[in-house]
Amino acid sequence: MESISRRQLGGLALVAVTAVAPVVWGSTYAVTHLWLPPDRPLFAGAMRALPVGLLMLAWHRRLPRGDWWWRSVVLGALTMGLFFGLLYVAAVRLPSGLGATLTAVGPLVTMALAWLFLRERAAVATLAASVVGALGVVLLVLQNGAQGSVDVIGVLASVGAVTSASAGFVLTKRWSADEDVIVVTSWQLVAGGLLLAPVALLVEGAPPQLPLSGWLALAYLGLVGSGVAYVAWYRGLASMSAGSVAVVGLLNPVVGVLLGVALLGEPFGPVHAVGMALVLGSVVLAQPQTRRLLASAHSVVLTTGSADAGGGGRTREVRTRHTVEACPSTTSP
Known part of the structure; x- marks a missing residue:
């Protein structure tokens, strides 16, 4: 019984470490809204990836070898370059609620790609959890501005962003089984940042002048939002099924909504509470450790x-x- 208990605790600890990533990513909405210019998402994406990637690369002093040169470019493009670009198009053309709802299908896309590339079959409970979690995200975000016309290009861009990130995560799991997680993360961040930087210059122009608070926000998004978060995410991918990890990612909008309420004064009502409960329940249901x-x-x-x-x-x-x-x-007595 003791050994089983230790295994269970170890599994729960791994889920908790993985959850660090979406919790941190959920904070990026409030940080960006409060301290960064709203019209420079590609610049912010490049700054989130390249500086921290170079720091991690300098710390470990390991360059890619052999196939990892082109793999790093592919993964950096999928998880950062193409992802941020398509997300930018979706954000411009879609209402925020609809965009967030479309990204909630990420776990289902990840499970499909994991079956295709990894021959990983998702458990019925994990599939059910992803559907429940997506419904929870709908309840969380639709009351906060889903009104507006539906733009086909925006919808395609949003779905493309989800597919791009999901493919990058699944391929990372397939290719990096024998590699150090931090090293692989540094290669992806550098590649993604190098791909984003020239696009940001062409589309958005010269980098903006930022106050100290803006640079501190970028430092947080880079060191914590990319460095710590991606390492935690890939730790989970290395030991858990891709589907289980993807459902944990639904914590992202939960944190975003909570910080929006706390820091930005956004509304929160009973429907939001139900949506949050559905998301949290789906995260628990999707994990074999918690089910056992x-x-x-x-x-x-x-x-x-x-x-x-x-x-x-x-x-x-x-x-x-x-x-x-x-x-x-x-x-x-």
């Missing part, structure tokens, strides 16, 4: 109930006498 833990707890309750019903007073009497003999001081 709940099953064990249920089994213990059933076993205890059967023992009490079958053993009667004699069992309770023996347990009481044993307790008194073992701990006589507890019976002293």
Whole structure:
């Protein structure tokens, strides 16, 4: 029982580490809104990736070898370059609520790609959790501005952004089994930043002049929002199924909504609370570790109930006498 308990705790700890990524990513909305110019998303994306990637690369002093040169470019493009570009198009052309709702299909896309590239079959519970979580995201965001016309290009860009990031995560899991997570993350960040920087210059022009608060915000988004978050995310991908990790990512809009309420004064009502409960429940349901833990707890309750019903007073009497003999001081006046 002790070894099983340790394995369960280890699995829960891994889920908690993985959850660091979407929790941090959820904070980027408020940070960007408060301290960064809203019309420079590509500049912010490049600054989130390139500086911290170079720092991590300098720390570990390991350049890509062999196939990892082109793999790093592909992964950097999928998880950052193409992803940020398409997300920018979607943000410009779609209402925020609809854009967030479309990105909530990410877990389903990830599971499909994991089956295609990894031959990884998602459990029925994980599939159900992804649907429940997507519904929760809909309830969270639709009341905060889903009105507006539907733009086909915006919808395609949003779906493309989700597909791009999901493909990058699945390919990272496939290719980096024998590589250090931090090193692989640094290669992706550098490649993604180098791809984004010239596009940002062409589309948005020269970098903006920022106050100290803006540079501190960029430092947070780079060091924590990219460095820490991507390492935590890839730690989870290395040991968990891609589908289970993807459902954890639904915590992103939950944190975004909570910080919007706390820092930006955005509304929060009963529908939001229901949506949040659905998302949190889906994250728990999607993890084999938590399902096993709940099953064990249920089994213990059933076993205890059967023992009490079958053993009667004699069992309770023996347990009481044993307790008194073992701990006589507890019976002293």
